[in-house]
Amino acid sequence: MDPRTDAEVTVPNPFAPPPENANRSAWSPLDEYLWHTCDILADLLEGRLADRPLVATTARLDQGDRALAVGPGQRSTWRALGDGRYQHSNVVAVGSPALVIGSLVGSALGNSTRRRQAVRDAQPRWVVDGSGAVTLTPRRLHFANSTCELDLGWRALSAIELVAPDTFQTSFISTRGQQVMTRVHTPWASLAFVVAAITAFPAHPRLLSRGWLPSDFEQRCALLGRPCRPAAQLTAERRAH
Numbered sequence: 001m002d003p004r005t006d007a008e009v010t011v012p013n014p015f016a017p018p019p020e021n022a023n024r025s026a027w028s029p030l031d032e033y034l035w036h037t038c039d040i041l042a043d044l045l046e047g048r049l050a051d052r053p054l055v056a057t058t059a060r061l062d063q064g065d066r067a068l069a070v071g072p073g074q075r076s077t078w079r080a081l082g083d084g085r086y087q088h089s090n091v092v093a094v095g096s097p098a099l100v101i102g103s104l105v106g107s108a109l110g111n112s113t114r115r116r117q118a119v120r121d122a123q124p125r126w127v128v129d130g131s132g133a134v135t136l137t138p139r140r141l142h143f144a145n146s147t148c149e150l151d152l153g154w155r156a157l158s159a160i161e162l163v164a165p166d167t168f169q170t171s172f173i174s175t176r177g178q179q180v181m182t183r184v185h186t187p188w189a190s191l192a193f194v195v196a197a198i199t200a201f202p203a204h205p206r207l208l209s210r211g212w213l214p215s216d217f218e219q220r221c222a223l224l225g226r227p228c229r230p231a232a233q234l235t236a237e238r239r240a241h
Helices: 029-045 097-121 189-200 217-223 231-240
Strands: 069-079 125-136 140-144 150-153 157-164 167-173 179-185
Touching: 029 069, 029 189, 029 217, 029 231, 125 189, 157 189, 167 189, 179 189, 189 231
Parallel strands: none
Antiparallel strands: 069 125, 069 179, 125 140, 140 150, 157 167, 167 179
């Protein structure tokens, strides 16, 4: 048995800066989203969402639900582009020996190329499905796109992770009964992760370790004159109670 407590379990830090940026202090666009993420989470955890202005969204909301944030996003899915099959060409050549040999060689090369491509296409990889608008609510994530719409209730997810500061990864069972792993690339990724975690994965290592927020974020906010509400502390206190 692992002698460490849940809070001591370490996970890769998606916010770890490259060595050359270790002393960064500039305020980035992502920092702005993180600041608002902390503000939204604080209101959510303190039961003050009703005091916040309504957020406009085109997503259909269930009764009693409300949008926490809306922003740009891109969806990617872990999947193969093919199943390993390809169209095999059989050439029947007539004519001079040179013409026959040339036709057969050309056919063999074509089949070989298609076979190699089929093998490559059968290997799973992250495939970009499309871009759209992301709506986050206390209950779900909605990704609006005409061809690859996504509507995920937090409690329907099998697993979640924050794999990069702007990338929320999850897996779920589709309506066809298949396990699907997908990523939503959005500046609201940390908000998506924390709301999903406190709703359905309260013991997630990244939630317990506060690894969804840069370790120096609150201090940098204070230094830049933009005090940040203690959302990381509130999520830890929620777990403790």
